Amino acid sequence: MVAPHLPPFISDPPAVAQAKKQARTGCLHALKTRNPALDSLLCARLAETLLALPAQNIACVWPLPHEVDVRPLCHALHKAGRTVLLPETPPRGHPLQFRVWHPQGSMVPGRFGTEVPDGPYAAPQALLVPLVGFDRTGNRLGYGGGYYDRTLAGLPAIPAVGYALSVQEVDHLPTGPYDKPLSCIVTEKERLHFD
Numbered sequence: 001m002v003a004p005h006l007p008p009f010i011s012d013p014p015a016v017a018q019a020k021k022q023a024r025t026g027c028l029h030a031l032k033t034r035n036p037a038l039d040s041l042l043c044a045r046l047a048e049t050l051l052a053l054p055a056q057n058i059a060c061v062w063p064l065p066h067e068v069d070v071r072p073l074c075h076a077l078h079k080a081g082r083t084v085l086l087p088e089t090p091p092r093g094h095p096l097q098f099r100v101w102h103p104q105g106s107m108v109p110g111r112f113g114t115e116v117p118d119g120p121y122a123a124p125q126a127l128l129v130p131l132v133g134f135d136r137t138g139n140r141l142g143y144g145g146g147y148y149d150r151t152l153a154g155l156p157a158i159p160a161v162g163y164a165l166s167v168q169e170v171d172h173l174p175t176g177p178y179d180k181p182l183s184c185i186v187t188e189k190e191r192l193h194f195d
């Protein structure tokens, strides 16, 4: 039997995977022990950044319990007339899909403790990217599922805005073959541009 033609799968070299794991532990600790009063400052800065984009469909984020509470941002974008999408997490190895969120709609449980709206599927025109960690050159770190890496690879032409608190910054993040720097990262203190 002839093997089906699949693109070559290249995982991170072991030293890179190990270094990412170590950075992830430190950044997650910083996220979980943050001053929660900073969440609203970050939301305000993100609203300003995203509303400046000419995008109707904005893929936002619904927070996990330990993450920055960006739910006020979802409400602010909706109030401003934008269509808010939220990610649905497929099995590992696939990119995220996005569904329309409405403040009065229902959320259903998704993978890894996420909550997903029951609205229709839609394509984003701008993408908000939650960060576990980041560095000053635009490199990002997630939970290690490769979900946003794959999603960004499939949507190369739309603006992607990463966000984190400034305590989640590290000096230098290791990168693997699929890691691409973001063009913009927003924290409660600043907006970093990398193009």
Ligand SMILES: Nc1nc2c(c(=O)[nH]1)N(C=O)[C@@H](CNc1ccc(C(=O)N[C@@H](CCC(=O)O)C(=O)O)cc1)CN2
Residues within 6 Å of the ligand: 028, 061, 062, 063, 064, 066, 067, 087, 088, 089, 096, 112, 114, 130, 142, 143, 144, 145, 147, 148
């Ligand atoms: N709010 C939110 N939604 C999101 C993401 C995210 O980072 N944040 N995702 C980003 O890809 C996708 C979900 N992917 C995820 C993949 C893995 C884990 C995960 O491994 N979580 C650890 C908890 C880590 C910890 O608390 O120490 C776990 O379940 O053990 C979480 C989300 C889509 N939705």
Ligand SMILES: Nc1ncnc2c1ncn2[C@@H]1O[C@H](COP(=O)(O)OP(=O)(O)OP(=O)(O)O)[C@@H](O)[C@H]1O
Residues within 6 Å of the ligand: 009, 010, 011, 012, 020, 140, 141, 142, 143, 144, 145, 146, 147, 148, 149, 150, 153, 176, 177, 178, 179
């Ligand atoms: N476009 C892709 N195609 C195939 N494999 C990929 C792709 N993007 C990432 N990967 C692989 O997925 C694995 C996890 O990647 P990584 O540790 O960078 O995830 P992450 O950026 O922390 O998580 P996420 O993207 O979910 O926020 C790595 O082995 C990586 O090589």
